[in-house]
Amino acid sequence: MTESTTTFLKIVSSLVSPKTSIKFISIAAVLILSWNNLSLVVEGSKIPEEHKSLMVLFLSLGLGSLMGDAVYSIYRHIYNVTIKRYTSTYEEKQSRKRSEEALKERVNSFKHMYPYLSYETKQLIWDLSEKPKSIYDWGDSDVQFEAILNNGYAYKISSLTDTTGLYGLSPEISDYISSILSEEVESLIRSIESDKRLGYQEVWKTITSKDFVPTIKFEDLKSILNDCYPVLSVQYQYENDDCFSKIIGIDISFGKRFEEILYKMTHGSLYKRSFSVKNSEILHNKAFKADSQRLAFSVQD
Known part of the structure; x- marks a missing residue:
């Protein structure tokens, strides 16, 4: 070379x-x-x-x-x-566009899933849309919430104890829930108010009157009150009789987020009711008017 x-x-x-x-x-x-x-x-x-x-x-x-x-x-x-x-x-x-499309796709996917969630899971999501919440880490306790986590709609922020963790909702899902929550809450209330069946009409009269006592059978009332969840919250009082427990009282109040809208819809005529139950007969006991000062102030806001 x-x-x-x-x-x-x-x-x-x-x-x-x-x-x-x-x-x-x-x-x-x-x-x-x-x-x-x-x-x-x-x-x-x-x-x-x-x-x-x-x-x-x-x-x-x-x-x-x-x-x-x-x-x-x-x-x-x-x-x-x-x-x-x-x-x-x-x-x-292009990167921003891809991110926006991915977020839109995630929200659309959640929209398809949301109607099939139980009200227990929905209320959990409603809470998470407002702020992070501590939840038990028992994997099988809420299969639907596990699916929400697995799909990335919610996420674990940190562990609090061996059995609880702090969870949050993805921002785009939180925004979607915030946009539909008031409408959904009002729709659930309207479905009770507008139901013309006798039992539902009596339940509506029960929470809007301090004197009305349901005339339907107690077992029917129980069934209707279960259908009214989560608008109404029901607590039963029990008495032990030998090896059995029997219901001797019932307290009817309002689910979280529903009392304010109920108060507005009923123009302040809203009551928490307590009844005694004897031999499946409903007896009038007490009526507590909703906290008018707190709710009126909230409605004005």
């Missing part, structure tokens, strides 16, 4: 970046365009004759290298303010 070939291969192997390539091109251009002029400059000096060609080469290399750096800097500046900026902006827009 000749010396010139070896030199050429070394030059080619050094061209590892655009900046180096520009430098070589600039050096070549300086050598071609200014060799004679540089030779004249060197000829007028007192440099020994055998070193003059080397001095011309050094000057050409230095000037070419400086010119290459200048050309590359100008190129990088133009690239940064044009192509790179456009590319970065485009990529950011």
Whole structure:
């Protein structure tokens, strides 16, 4: 292999970046365009004759290298303010678009799932839409909530104890719940108010009157009150009789988030009721008017 070939291969192997390539091109251009002029400059000096060609080469290399750096800097500046900026902006827009589409798809998927959730799970989600909540980490205690976690609609923030964790709702799901919650709560109340069946009408009269006593059978009342969950909250009082327990009393109040809207819909005529039960007969006991000051203030807000 000749010396010139070896030199050429070394030059080619050094061209590892655009900046180096520009430098070589600039050096070549300086050598071609200014060799004679540089030779004249060197000829007028007192440099020994055998070193003059080397001095011309050094000057050409230095000037070419400086010119290459200048050309590359100008190129990088133009690239940064044009192509790179456009590319970065485009990529950011595409990334934002993909994220928005993924969030939209997640919300749509949750919308399809939501109507099939139990009211227990819904109330848990309603709570989580307002703030994080501690929940038991017993995996089989709420299969539906496990599905919500697995689909990324909710997430675990941290462990509080061996059996409880702090959980939150994904922001996009929380926003969706907040947008539909009032309407859903009111719809559940309307479904009770508008039901023309005798039992449901008696339940509505029961919570809107301090004197009305249901005339339907106690077992029927129990069944209807169960259907009215979560609008109404029911507590039973028991008495042990030998090996059995029997119901001797019933307290009817209102589920969380429902009392305020009930108070507004009934124009303040809203009562928590307590009844005694004897031989499956419902006996009037007590009526407690809803907290009018607190609810009236809340409604005005």
